[in-house]
Amino acid sequence: DGGITQSPKYLFRKEGQNVTLSCEQNLNHDAMYWYRQDPGQGLRLIYYSQIVNDFQKGDIAEGYSVSREKKESFPLTVTSAQKNPTAFYLCASSMMGAILAGGPGETQYFGPGTRLLVL
């Protein structure tokens, strides 16, 4: 089955610790995205990647880092610099990024999410 997987489902972070959230897709999509969702809020974009070895900051990139070494994988690291990391994190992918496709209309498909809690 094609889809997007995220692991773990729940993640606990201790003070001063970096943690990495995994996102893998087997849809052969070029673009991948990370969003943060807080209670009662919409989703906010953290980072996105249009192609391998390239990524761009979204609206709330401070305290986060990403890599895109393989087309299928886009891990997100929540660093100790992120002072309020408790949230639900969603990864998404789309067939082509807007720049490559010449337009913004590609539909983004989402993974099941990772809930990050601070101990």
Next chain:
Amino acid sequence: AQKVTQAQTEISVVEKEDVTLDCVYETRDTTYYLFWYKQPPSGELVFLIRRNSFDEQNEISGRYSWNFQKSTSSFNFTITASQVVDSAVYFCALSSDRGSNYKLTFGKGTLLTVNP
């Protein structure tokens, strides 16, 4: 700046009632796309529909229908004969290519509860 407003924070209906979820958007772009997503209690966002700014035809898919009106910058979503399984948070989202900084701008969502 882009903005999506879902004024209804929560809606509660009884099964078999029809319900309309409102979405109003703001953008200065002439080319843009509108989306609806469903987020059930499990958390995963499920894609429902995409509509581009040049296509104002309403769409119906089973019990779901969408009404796109550029004149009022609205893209409303109606569920006919609601069912308990429709209970979820529904998000409206907008994308355009302003500044080549493509992203989805989400509304804050509407929590729909369908009671048996």
